[in-house]
Amino acid sequence: MQAVTYERFGGVSVLAVRELPTPQPGRGEVQMRITMASLNPVDFKLRSGMLRLVGRPKRPAITGKDFAGVVAALGSGVRNYAVGQRVFGSVDPLGGRGACARFVALATDLVAPIPEGVSDEIAACLPVAAGTALQVLADIAGLRSGQSVLITGASGAVGSAAVRIACSIGAQVTGVCGTANIDYVRELGAGRVIDYRTENWPALDQQFDVIFDAAAATSFAIARPRLKPAGIYINTMPRPELYRDALLARLGSRQRCVPFLLKTDSELLRRLARLAADGVIVPHIDEIVDLAGVAAAQQRMEDGRVHGKVCVRVD
Numbered sequence: 001m002q003a004v005t006y007e008r009f010g011g012v013s014v015l016a017v018r019e020l021p022t023p024q025p026g027r028g029e030v031q032m033r034i035t036m037a038s039l040n041p042v043d044f045k046l047r048s049g050m051l052r053l054v055g056r057p058k059r060p061a062i063t064g065k066d067f068a069g070v071v072a073a074l075g076s077g078v079r080n081y082a083v084g085q086r087v088f089g090s091v092d093p094l095g096g097r098g099a100c101a102r103f104v105a106l107a108t109d110l111v112a113p114i115p116e117g118v119s120d121e122i123a124a125c126l127p128v129a130a131g132t133a134l135q136v137l138a139d140i141a142g143l144r145s146g147q148s149v150l151i152t153g154a155s156g157a158v159g160s161a162a163v164r165i166a167c168s169i170g171a172q173v174t175g176v177c178g179t180a181n182i183d184y185v186r187e188l189g190a191g192r193v194i195d196y197r198t199e200n201w202p203a204l205d206q207q208f209d210v211i212f213d214a215a216a217a218t219s220f221a222i223a224r225p226r227l228k229p230a231g232i233y234i235n236t237m238p239r240p241e242l243y244r245d246a247l248l249a250r251l252g253s254r255q256r257c258v259p260f261l262l263k264t265d266s267e268l269l270r271r272l273a274r275l276a277a278d279g280v281i282v283p284h285i286d287e288i289v290d291l292a293g294v295a296a297a298q299q300r301m302e303d304g305r306v307h308g309k310v311c312v313r314v315d
């Protein structure tokens with residue numbers, strides 16, 4: 001099968017479309033023919049070696065985590081899926097599997113059905129970005145109606161899903177983004193939008209129940225004065241100092257600092273699928289490329305020139 005692969009860490013020039021053996025489903029796995037993948041910042045962070053301390057993908061590595069497709073074959077013991085069924089999911093790319101490929105074989109707990117009315121493009125955009133937003137706001141912060149939340153990176157893939165989810169919960173949403181995206185974030189439903197290029201949100205005269213630093217644009221120390229006494233700060237870039245801050249926050253206050261790492265499972269995917277089917281999550285698709293266009297698209301993403309998601313048409 002064709003796949004976008006790399007053999008060593010580096011810039012986008014290490015990516016190449018190559019022929020690899022088609023993965024076969026093991027016990028408890030389904031083999032899927034991928035129709036659409038989507039790119040995330042973690043793809044270029046893994047490829048560049050920026051995350052080498054977290055894990056090194058088995059070589060040849062296949063880039064990409066998120067995909068939508070069709071069940072092509074069932075491994076032994078799989079009863080809850082049928083050949084031909086539309087599904088989406090998220091690959092653990094450290095094991096030599098990846099989404100920018102014609103086929104993938106995965107355990108069923110990393111897959112969920114695509115509901116009627118949800119396109120493959122939308123489904124492929126959901127797992128990492130919207131999954132992060134949902135897990136952060138609903139599961140970790142326990143955001144409730146009437147609470148206040150500030151979201152950095154509100155125009156990005158994670159942040160835009162977070163704005164939509166927070167609005168659907170009934171929270172008062174403040175979004176932080178760049179000048180060009182102010183109208184977009186307002187249209188998503190944020191009651192207040194702050195342009196990080198011209199305004200300094202840590203200087204606001206407001207305190208929040210939740211600060212979701214989706215852009216990992218600041219630190220707990222800077223955000224803390226803007227947190228309510230029992231407020232929570234969640235950052236998507238789990239650097240060592242965040243774990244230190246998480247400990248310190250617990251010692252002297254009811255505030256919390258949480259370094260976030262996404263954990264995907266079938267249940268999370270099913271919740272995302274429902275939110276997409278209900279029109280709560282509406283990813284903005286910047287561009288759709290083919291497998292040969294993945295390297296250029298990753299470069300654009302790395303340069304901060306992508307608004308929302310890049311999809312990869314595989315089939």
Ligand SMILES: NC(=O)c1ccc[n+]([C@@H]2O[C@H](COP(=O)([O-])OP(=O)(O)OC[C@H]3O[C@@H](n4cnc5c(N)ncnc54)[C@H](OP(=O)(O)O)[C@@H]3O)[C@@H](O)[C@H]2O)c1
Nearest residue numbers: 041153155156157158177178181196215217236260261262
């Ligand atoms: N830890 C995890 O498990 C996990 C999971 C998912 C994502 N992430 C990480 O989360 C981050 C966001 O991912 P994404 O897919 O949403 O990326 P993205 O689509 O590129 O969005 C990044 C956003 O950050 C905004 N931004 C840049 N500088 C900012 C600043 N100083 N203040 C506020 N906003 C700023 C940009 O806004 P403008 O374009 O409007 O300027 C952009 O929309 C990435 O670093 C990703 O690796 C981590």
